[in-house]
Amino acid sequence: MSSHRERGNKAVSAMKSLDFPKKKAIAVIKRLLKLFDDNWEPIEEDNYRILIDAILEDSSNEPVPATTPHQGTEEDRNALSHQGMNEDPVPHSSTFVNQDYQHPSSSVSASRYDIDVSDNESCLIKRPRMSSAGRMHERPLQPFSTDGMSVEPGSARPARQAIMALPAVRQADGRGEPSAIVTCNRDKDLLLESPQDVLILEEPKPVSKIDVPATSVNKHLKIGESGAKARLQEAMETNAPFVKPLASQRAANGIVVVGSSSEPSFHNWIVPYDAELISKQRPHHDVADISRGQERVRIPIVNEFGNESCPPLFYYIRKNTVFQNAIVNTSLARIGDEDCCAGCSSDCLLAPLPCACAGSTGDHFAYTPEGLLKAAFIDDCIAVNHFPEKHNKFYCEACPLERYKTEASPGPCKGHLARRFVKECWSKCGCGMQCGNRVIQRGITSNLEVFFTSEGKGWGLRTLDGLPKGAFICEYVGEILTSSELHERTVQNAKNAKHLHQVVLDAGFGSEGVSRDEEALCLDPTFYGNVGRFVNHRCYDANLILIPVEIESPDHHYYHLALFTAKKIEALEELTWDYGINFDATDSPNKAFRCMCGSKYCRDPNNSRKRTRAAASRD
Numbered sequence: 332m333s334s335h336r337e338r339g340n341k342a343v344s345a346m347k348s349l350d351f352p353k354k355k356a357i358a359v360i361k362r363l364l365k366l367f368d369d370n371w372e373p374i375e376e377d378n379y380r381i382l383i384d385a386i387l388e389d390s391s392n393e394p395v396p397a398t399t400p401h402q403g404t405e406e407d408r409n410a411l412s413h414q415g416m417n418e419d420p421v422p423h424s425s426t427f428v429n430q431d432y433q434h435p436s437s438s439v440s441a442s443r444y445d446i447d448v449s450d451n452e453s454c455l456i457k458r459p460r461m462s463s464a465g466r467m468h469e470r471p472l473q474p475f476s477t478d479g480m481s482v483e484p485g486s487a488r489p490a491r492q493a494i495m496a497l498p499a500v501r502q503a504d505g506r507g508e509p510s511a512i513v514t515c516n517r518d519k520d521l522l523l524e525s526p527q528d529v530l531i532l533e534e535p536k537p538v539s540k541i542d543v544p545a546t547s548v549n550k551h552l553k554i555g556e557s558g559a560k561a562r563l564q565e566a567m568e569t570n571a572p573f574v575k576p577l578a579s580q581r582a583a584n585g586i587v588v589v590g591s592s593s594e595p596s597f598h599n600w601i602v603p604y605d606a607e608l609i610s611k612q613r614p615h616h617d618v619a620d621i622s623r624g625q626e627r628v629r630i631p632i633v634n635e636f637g638n639e640s641c642p643p644l645f646y647y648i649r650k651n652t653v654f655q656n657a658i659v660n661t662s663l664a665r666i667g668d669e670d671c672c673a674g675c676s677s678d679c680l681l682a683p684l685p686c687a688c689a690g691s692t693g694d695h696f697a698y699t700p701e702g703l704l705k706a707a708f709i710d711d712c713i714a715v716n717h718f719p720e721k722h723n724k725f726y727c728e729a730c731p732l733e734r735y736k737t738e739a740s741p742g743p744c745k746g747h748l749a750r751r752f753v754k755e756c757w758s759k760c761g762c763g764m765q766c767g768n769r770v771i772q773r774g775i776t777s778n779l780e781v782f783f784t785s786e787g788k789g790w791g792l793r794t795l796d797g798l799p800k801g802a803f804i805c806e807y808v809g810e811i812l813t814s815s816e817l818h819e820r821t822v823q824n825a826k827n828a829k830h831l832h833q834v835v836l837d838a839g840f841g842s843e844g845v846s847r848d849e850e851a852l853c854l855d856p857t858f859y860g861n862v863g864r865f866v867n868h869r870c871y872d873a874n875l876i877l878i879p880v881e882i883e884s885p886d887h888h889y890y891h892l893a894l895f896t897a898k899k900i901e902a903l904e905e906l907t908w909d910y911g912i913n914f915d916a917t918d919s920p921n922k923a924f925r926c927m928c929g930s931k932y933c934r935d936p937n938n939s940r941k942r943t944r945a946a947a948s949r950d
């Protein structure tokens with residue numbers, strides 16, 4: 332029988348061959364030995380399966396230390412040397428904040444919906460990378476803003492789930508703000524699994540340079556030129572469409588001092604923008620990947636029909652972002668025990684009993700172990716959408732949507748559909764990112780393409796692979812507006828017709844007592860959005876369905892909207908969802924368009940095909 336020392340060294344070197352750090356391996360072995368009363372057999376079983384799982388779990392749940400990595404307690408070190416295993420000293424590094432290693436086999440357990448255990452935006456992750464030649468790449472990491480990042484159009488599409496690194500150089504302005512960008516080229520030696528890596532890598536040698544004008548902050552606020560009063564005046568005079576200089580409102584109440592210290596402050600300023608400004612400031616789309624490396628997969632742009640080579644410019648954001656006044660309360664303190672599963676560990680779907688997070692879906696998880704939304708859940712939601720009158724509607728006493736239409740005497744609430752929600756596990760839950768009840772928070776995993784439609788719908792989105800029913804496609808991401816901000820934009824919309832489809836997050840309006848404007852939230856993907864903004868409408872028989880998903884907030888004031896496949900979809904099929912448009916309505920925030928959906932159930936009375944059919948049946 333081998334000694335503790337020999338078995339320990341063997342286990343550590345097995346873990347090392349899988350790129351797990353020695354320190355981590357030793358700490359976990361020590362814990363498991365304690366758990367199994369110094370019995371090595373369960374640890375060694377199945378090529379150290381339990382050990383690997385425990386290390387992975389440890390990494391995904393690990394809190395991020397602020398500066399130096401955890402060196403282990405005195406007790407740890409004594410225990411380890413007692414067992415004959417010694418740690419290498421870990422060098423101090425201020426950029427080394429966390430270690431997060433993805434086990435090569437993790438994708439096996441997650442099937443095609445791969446797991447990204449590194450989805451923690453607040454931490455910088457340094458992980459060793461294997462090049463195609465098998466070399467390890469380690470680079471110093473620094474925080475980096477993606478704003479304005481530009482990349483060269485790429486050539487071949489990489490393998491699923493792998494994206495090429497887009498090394499970038501930050502160009503800061505005189506005040507240290509990332510004014511604009513950037514130089515990028517592709518380093519074919521770097522292969523990343525996670526978009527976070529793209530945000531934090533820095534390339535010391537730029538290859539080509541794209542100059543972008545300084546931000547509108549500079550232009551409109553003239554920081555450093557004169558006193559706060561002049562800057563305030565400047566901001567108030569701007570004629571950008573949606574600007575409400577917050578600072579000016581507060582100044583009127585005598586509470587604002589902007590830029591009074593030597594460090595100019597941007598906190599109180601809303602930067603004006605409109606479509607024109609965006610197009611002036613933004614570098615062009617990257618046709619190889621519209622997300623510019625923000626998503627886990629590349630999403631190319633192709634145009635086989637029209638003259639436009641690219642869609643109109645917008646800021647690609649992966650997550651919803653507050654425009655100005657919206658209150659999105661996601662504090663941990665608001666999540667009670669009944670709204671999370673603090674006692675869980677590993678994958679909640681595999682636990683013998685459903686955890687608290689399955690409560691809102693009738694104590695059954697909405698997802699299958701393969702990461703698909705269950706068919707029964709989808710069918711229920713389709714039925715609610717198709718026959719809203721048969722299902723419950725909530726009615727507000729004072730509907731936030733009506734208040735701004737006719738301010739003097741707001742009309743009665745038209746009712747809000749009682750929707751079924753998916754509730755995903757989140758930060759206050761004991762499980763990790765590999766939990767099967769975390770699907771949309773892991774991001775896009777399907778191979779998608781933005782393309783120009785041939786039927787006159789403009790740009791659209793299609794899948795490059797066949798997909799089963801229930802597959803997550805993407806979130807519908809945009810700026811979070813309040814209902815009054817939406818109303819302001821609707822008025823603008825009437826003038827310039829530039830807006831895309833805006834969506835009201837009204838599932839909690841009546842039931843949750845939403846009456847304050849800041850709590851009545853809407854999403855507008857026009858200027859800031861993700862690939863969801865390209866999904867066109869189809870009446871009734873669309874192949875996607877929009878599902879409300881609750882992640883970081885326990886009530887229905889704020890939630891995510893996720894697009895799932897409502898049926899089996901063939902490769903290269905256009906992805907569509909039913910916007911729920913009433914083509915006869917005159918008071919909708921969304922300007923009705925002439926529907927070209929091609930469905931035989933098309934609701935648009937102006938649909939030319941429908942008119943032709945009606946005329947034919949009359950003859």
Ligand SMILES: C[S@@+](CC[C@H](N)C(=O)[O-])C[C@H]1O[C@@H](n2cnc3c(N)ncnc32)[C@H](O)[C@@H]1O
Nearest residue numbers: 788789790832864865866867868924926927928
């Ligand atoms: C969310 S966007 C979809 C992407 C859009 N096609 C584009 O080019 O950016 C919604 C807009 O697309 C157009 N659209 C979507 N579905 C359509 C349909 N069935 N028929 C005609 N136009 C459609 C309308 O202009 C609508 O306001």
